[in-house]
Amino acid sequence: MFEDVYVLGRGFKKMNMRKIYFLLVTGLLCFSCTNKPKTQEKSDLTPIIIDTLSTRIDSSVEKETIKKVSTSFYEWYIKTTKADSDTTGAFSFIVVKGENEKCRVDFEPYFKQLRQLKTISKKFMDSEIERNKTCIEHMKLVDWKEYKNSEPYAYEDYCPDCSYMYWFHSQEAFDGVEIVHMTKKENIWYTTLRFYMDYQNKRTYYNSPRPIVKIENENGKWLTTEIKLK
Secondary structure: OHHHHHHHHHHHHHHHHHHHHHHHHHHHHHHHHHHOOOOOOHHHHHHHHHHHHHHHHHHHHHHHHHHHHHHHHHHHHHHHHOOOOOOOOOOOOEEEEOHHHEEEEEOHHHHHHHHHHOOEOHHHHHHHHHHOHHHHHHHOOOEHHHHHOOOHHHHOOOOHHHOOEOOOOEOOOOOEEEEEEEEEEOOEEEEEEEEEEEEOOEEEEEOOOOEEEEEEEEOOEEEEEEEEEO
């Protein structure tokens, strides 16, 4: 009797150990499954890759456009001011005969050139009129005959552009211009330029004046809206 009890008791112990082992293994597997990170589906990743790639491409194209726009004014200005033929003052306003035998400041030949570039905003052209407001008002009082018989620098106190090239701050034209810095703030680009002169196969750069070109997006087009000389 005691033998049977002993055997049964030993069998009972073995059975309990197996159950405990089974429960431990099952518990560990369940815990592992519960805490295992979920694998992201492929469909979740695909848009991210496409968007990133698209943004990178658009950014590259935009930057190249900004480079062209930011130098377009000065490339034209240098070419025009260095032209051997008569430019009819197209790189700035001209003074013509106005009403009552007085003078009139005319921007149209100049603005016509700027419009043909297709990179210059009307904001810039309006600012040119504002910049020369004192000159415009003064020349309305000057007799046309008097002006024709005078030297241009006689009116430089009112019209600085009459005696030198304003956008160079010089009486001599530079040979070229290049970008030295580009930055974007919100949706506006600012590019810093510098001039250079070529002489005897040697290029000399000038730190002053240094134009800072402001470029804004108007109706889907990047246009120069302002140029400051520092």
